[in-house]
Amino acid sequence: MLLKINKLYISIFLLTICFISITSVASAQTIKVAAAANLQSVIGVLGKDFKQKTGVTVEPIIGSSGKLVAQISNGAPYDVFLSADMDFPAKLAKNGFTDKPPVVYALGSLIICSTQNIDLKNWTKLIVTDKVSKIAIANAAIAPYGRAAEEALKKMNLLDKVKPKMVYGESVSQVNTYITTGVATLGFTTQSLVMDPANTTKLNWQPIDPKTYAPIQQGMVLLKNKNGNSAPAVKFYQYMLSSSAKSILKKYGYIIP
Amino acid sequence: MDWAPIWLSLKLATITTLLLLVIGLPLAYWLSKGRSVVRVMLEALITMPLVLPPSVLGFYLLVAFSPRHGIGAWLAHTFNIQFVFSFPGLVLASVIYSMPFMIGPIKSALQQLPISLAQASYTLGKTERETFVKVLLPNIKSSVLTAIVMTFAHTLGEFGVVLMIGGNIPGVTKVASIAIYDSVEGMDYHTANNYSLLLFAFTFVIVTVVFIFNRNKIKSPLE
Numbered sequence: 001m002l003l004k005i006n007k008l009y010i011s012i013f014l015l016t017i018c019f020i021s022i023t024s025v026a027s028a029q030t031i032k033v034a035a036a037a038n039l040q041s042v043i044g045v046l047g048k049d050f051k052q053k054t055g056v057t058v059e060p061i062i063g064s065s066g067k068l069v070a071q072i073s074n075g076a077p078y079d080v081f082l083s084a085d086m087d088f089p090a091k092l093a094k095n096g097f098t099d100k101p102p103v104v105y106a107l108g109s110l111i112i113c114s115t116q117n118i119d120l121k122n123w124t125k126l127i128v129t130d131k132v133s134k135i136a137i138a139n140a141a142i143a144p145y146g147r148a149a150e151e152a153l154k155k156m157n158l159l160d161k162v163k164p165k166m167v168y169g170e171s172v173s174q175v176n177t178y179i180t181t182g183v184a185t186l187g188f189t190t191q192s193l194v195m196d197p198a199n200t201t202k203l204n205w206q207p208i209d210p211k212t213y214a215p216i217q218q219g220m221v222l223l224k225n226k227n228g229n230s231a232p233a234v235k236f237y238q239y240m241l242s243s244s245a246k247s248i249l250k251k252y253g254y255i256i257p
Numbered sequence: 258m259d260w261a262p263i264w265l266s267l268k269l270a271t272i273t274t275l276l277l278l279v280i281g282l283p284l285a286y287w288l289s290k291g292r293s294v295v296r297v298m299l300e301a302l303i304t305m306p307l308v309l310p311p312s313v314l315g316f317y318l319l320v321a322f323s324p325r326h327g328i329g330a331w332l333a334h335t336f337n338i339q340f341v342f343s344f345p346g347l348v349l350a351s352v353i354y355s356m357p358f359m360i361g362p363i364k365s366a367l368q369q370l371p372i373s374l375a376q377a378s379y380t381l382g383k384t385e386r387e388t389f390v391k392v393l394l395p396n397i398k399s400s401v402l403t404a405i406v407m408t409f410a411h412t413l414g415e416f417g418v419v420l421m422i423g424g425n426i427p428g429v430t431k432v433a434s435i436a437i438y439d440s441v442e443g444m445d446y447h448t449a450n451n452y453s454l455l456l457f458a459f460t461f462v463i464v465t466v467v468f469i470f471n472r473n474k475i476k477s478p479l480e
Contacts, residue, residue, distance in 0.1 A: 066442055066443055066444070069444070070441065115325065139439070141439075141443045167342045167425070168424055168425035169424075170420070170425070170439075170442065182324060182326075183339075183341040183342065184342075184424075
């Protein structure tokens, strides 16, 4: 009886070892890219193009910039960080998670967007009316697009008036969910949502006047790992500044510096 | 420290527990009475939130209550109710999500009572309702208390569904578990620690009380 149980334990142990080794083998030609949520639709396209050119697989980790910085600060093993602003990557540089200051790889555009057939051209008048019950916005503390949206609303003296209608997504991805499922009447999000050819939901949108918010400069940093920067990670960093990456980003509504 | 999320969590847990007690007692009694196909299927449905990822419930609630179609559109147009992003929405989600914790203990306690107890009561001319309230319920007091406490504690700890359908509105849907997540994401570990420590202590007390109350019975409070 005892022998049988011992055997059982040994086989479970061996099986576990097997699974662990299987998962670690696959990571040889793979890099982990922490990407701000506004890049959700474009990062897959960039990854595919990069793989075609170099054979390296890009594993994206999507989240709000603030959340990703919190993860990196606590030792998340990511190779490159694509933020939605310059402050978060600058913070990483200050704390020694990267050697170089962040570089701008794209400028983001803020839009107002809805599944409903409402007149978004006059959105400043519309959002204070009863026609709009819920306004989705990203959490300004961790999501730069949320910060930009609050800034624009404040500048137009609308923030306090619409605050009771506001619902907060933890990133622009969640805001996109709230918009596309229609649970929020409208929301403030990234232009890349409506430029995404894979998006089948019919969306009604208008750009927000860029004069009303500070430019969304999106910064990138190469992160220091235990054994320094791997060659594929450096390659991806350079690729993001290349003309092929720029043309993809442009297609998704980003402005290229 | 902002106490609003803590109060909101307590309010949500209290309302959910009261509602579930009202729904749970008759439902558990009905389920304990036999094993027909309908009963088994209903019990399976009720128990499913124990094993189903909260995101499944969150996703379906999000779709179901979208004012664009189906039930959500009907509710929005006829009653002007929107469940998503509202406190009643969280209550609804919590009732579904915590239901197994209320039904489970009560139902199994009822099934373990000797059938002669109810039969004696019927022989003495008592109706089914009287028998349930005056004979059966007093005999399963500790299980009902366990059910109440576990439902309350489980609702306090609810996170996934609220994250998906709550919208993180301060004072409306930003419950303690969400406030912790939020402060961790924003690297405000001090606030996160305050909330977490409070919930940790509170939950510890609650579960300990249940164990003390049931100390004579050798069984887990989940049964």
